[in-house]
Each structure stands twice: as C-alpha cells, then as structure tokens.
Amino acid sequence: MATPDSKPPPAYVTVSALDGGHLTLPERLFVTDADPDKRSTVPSLAFLIQHPPTNLNLVFDLGVKRDLNGYTAAQRAHIAQRQPVLVSPDVAASLRTGNPPLDPARDVDLVILSHVHWDHVGTPSDFSTATFAVGSGTLDLLKNGGGPLYPSELFNDDELPAQRTVEFPPVPSGGVEYDTEEHETRVPEPTPAAPAALSSLTSKLPAAASWAWHPIDGFPFPHALDFFGDGSLYVIDTPGHLYGHVNLLARLGDRSYVYLGGDCCHDPRILAGDKDIAIYPDGKGGVRSVHVDTAMARRTLDRLADFIHDAAKEGEVDIEVVVAHDGVWKEQNRHRFWPGTL
Ligand SMILES: [Zn+2]
Numbered sequence: 168m169a170t171p172d173s174k175p176p177p178a179y180v181t182v183s184a185l186d187g188g189h190l191t192l193p194e195r196l197f198v199t200d201a202d203p204d205k206r207s208t209v210p211s212l213a214f215l216i217q218h219p220p221t222n223l224n225l226v227f228d229l230g231v232k233r234d235l236n237g238y239t240a241a242q243r244a245h246i247a248q249r250q251p252v253l254v255s256p257d258v259a260a261s262l263r264t265g266n267p268p269l270d271p272a273r274d275v276d277l278v279i280l281s282h283v284h285w286d287h288v289g290t291p292s293d294f295s296t297a298t299f300a301v302g303s304g305t306l307d308l309l310k311n312g313g314g315p316l317y318p319s320e321l322f323n324d325d326e327l328p329a330q331r332t333v334e335f336p337p338v339p340s341g342g343v344e345y346d347t348e349e350h351e352t353r354v355p356e357p358t359p360a361a362p363a364a365l366s367s368l369t370s371k372l373p374a375a376a377s378w379a380w381h382p383i384d385g386f387p388f389p390h391a392l393d394f395f396g397d398g399s400l401y402v403i404d405t406p407g408h409l410y411g412h413v414n415l416l417a418r419l420g421d422r423s424y425v426y427l428g429g430d431c432c433h434d435p436r437i438l439a440g441d442k443d444i445a446i447y448p449d450g451k452g453g454v455r456s457v458h459v460d461t462a463m464a465r466r467t468l469d470r471l472a473d474f475i476h477d478a479a480k481e482g483e484v485d486i487e488v489v490v491a492h493d494g495v496w497k498e499q500n501r502h503r504f505w506p507g508t509l
Contacts, residue, residue: 186228229289280475281429302411407464
C-alpha cells in the first residue's frame with residue numbers, strides 16, 4: 168500500500184574521472200612486504216561531480232601542479248624523490264577536452280580538496296571563480312605546518328584564495344584525538360571563513376548554511392556532511408592521513424554509490440586486506456608511515472572495509488571505491504574519464 172510521503176524525490180549526481188598528472192611512488196614506503204626497489208608511476212586522480220538539481224559543477228582534488236615551479240623549495244626537494252612526475256594533462260586540461268569543453272575559470276563552481284599534499288592541490292588559480300571547501304584545520308596547516316614531520320615549508324601559505332575558501336565545520340572528536348606525543352605533531356586549529364568566502368558559498372549553495380556532521384542512516388560513518396542538502400553527495404570525515412582529510416560518497420542512482428577515497432590508502436591492496444600500511448624510519452630517530460597518525464588512518468580504513476563488506480553481503484547497494492593513486496583503476500576505466508561518467 169502506498170504511504171503518503173512528503174519527502175522530496177532522491178537526488179543523484181554524475182561523476183567523471185579527470186586526469187590530474189602522475190607521480191612515482193617507491194612501494195616500500197606504502198605497503199608492507201614490498202619489493203625494496205619497486206617504483207610505480209601512478210595517477211593523481213581528480214573527479215568532476217555534476218549536480219543536476221542545481222546545475223553546479225564541483226571538482227574533487229586538483230592533482231599535480233602544471234608548473235612545478237609553483238611549489239616551495241622544500242616541496243620541490245620532496246618531489247625530486249617522486250620522479251618521474253608527469254604534469255600533463257592536468258585537471259584544467261582534462262576539463263577542456265570534454266564535449267562540451269568545460270572552462271575551469273568559468274564553469275567550475277566549487278572545489279573540494281581531500282587534503283593539501285602537493286599532489287592534490289594542483290593549480291587553484293585556474294579555478295578563478297570557484298569556492299574552495301577543505302577540511303577543518305587545513306588553512307592553519309598551510310600557514311603553520313603540523314610539527315617536525317609536517318613543517319610549514321612543505322606547504323604553501325597562499326595555496327588557496329582566502330576570499331573564496333571555507334573550511335568544513337570542525338568534527339566533534341568523540342574521544343578520538345590525534346596522538347600528538349608519539350608523533351610530535353601539532354594539530355592545526357580551525358580558521359573561520361572570511362565573510363566574502365561564506366557569502367560566495369551560500370549564494371551558490373544555500374544548503375551550505377546548515378552544514379553539520381552527522382551519521383548517515385544505514386552507513387558506518389559517524390561523521391558525514393550532506394553537501395548539497397539532498398543526500399546526493401556526502402563529505403566523509405576520514406582522519407589519519409593528513410589533518411582535514413575528507414572523502415566523498417556520491418549517490419549515482421537509487422542503489423548505486425561511488426566512494427572517492429583520496430589518500431585513505433595509496434594502494435587498493437591495503438583496503439583488500441592483502442597488504443598493510445608500511446612503517447619506515449622517519450630520519451629523526453623514530454618511525455613513521457605516510458599517514459600523520461597511522462593508528463587513526465588504520466581505523467578509517469577498517470571502517471571503509473566494513474562498509475564495502477556490508478554492502479557486498481547485504482546486496483542492497485552497489486559501492487565502488489576509488490582511491491586517488493590507483494593506476495590499475497585508471498587503465499581499466501579510461502571510458503569513465505570526462506566526458507565519460509562513472
Ligand atoms: Zn596525501
């Protein structure tokens with residue numbers, strides 16, 4: 168029997184992959200039981216997300232900068248260890264290759280960065296009318312760094328346009344705190360948005376005025392933010408890799424979702440349980456991983472693995488997970504790059 172239902176019909180987004188350049192990762196820094204000499208040149212994937220109800224175009228992550236001189240000297244020294252780095256095509260060029268071509272300066276309304284490592288920040292100046300949304304603490308991290316292993320020299324203070332950038336609200340800790348003693352980190356503080364940035368955001372997306380972190384019904388994420396306010400795209404708090412790290416859960420259809428995992432892991436074999444996060448000397452007498460807090464990164468991965476497992480077991484929803492540096496996914500999914508869709 169039909170029941171009266173005053174809820175609006177469900178909304179969906181379309182997602183297209185974008186090329187964001189390539190970098191080369193030594194396997195031993197990323198996965199356990201690695202071949203000590205193996206290096207893989209992997210993509211830094213970005214994604215175009217289109218939201219038909221508002222006609223807004225959003226880009227998730229911006230890959231590698233087209234001009235490596237745009238990085239600081241310390242970043243360039245780090246990048247020298249990630250060669251070969253391929254800068255073309257970058258995200259702007261990838262958007263322009265579509266039919267219709269998208270102009271990054273005019274046609275992209277919003278940019279979300281999963282986090283602000285060099286291989287995800289891309290060239291923000293290409294997106295000269297977009298509003299940027301980043302995880303809480305990101306602007307402080309860009310300015311002041313995050314302790315000895317994440318010094319400010321590894322970030323660009325002026326990476327993001329202050330008048331067009333907002334941070335997502337701070338995530339309630341729920342008793343889960345970064346282990347600052349063991350990792351000698353400095354946890355960056357939230358930065359309130361400039362009034363101009365807030366008004367540029369809410370004029371495009373009124374729903375942003377009520378952004379808040381909540382669990383999502385039926386999903387194992389305690390902190391999700393309903394980006395468009397209609398359940399079509401959730402920002403998922405995914406702590407551990409870097410301060411402010413977020414993922415996206417995009418609803419493509421009634422039972423069909425894609426989860427954009429950023430750097431929650433760099434190799435899908437970790438998510439599958441075949442490998443673990445590599446631990447290696449930090450050069451200061453201790454050990455580290457590629458994550459700012461390895462235990463927290465592992466908890467985030469465990470939650471994601473549960474999510475995939477539960478979805479597969481119950482068969483109620485189809486979930487595809489794509490992490491930023493998955494070269495195999497890229498090769499198998501060329502047809503899903505813009506103007507193709509996932
Ligand atoms: Zn990263």
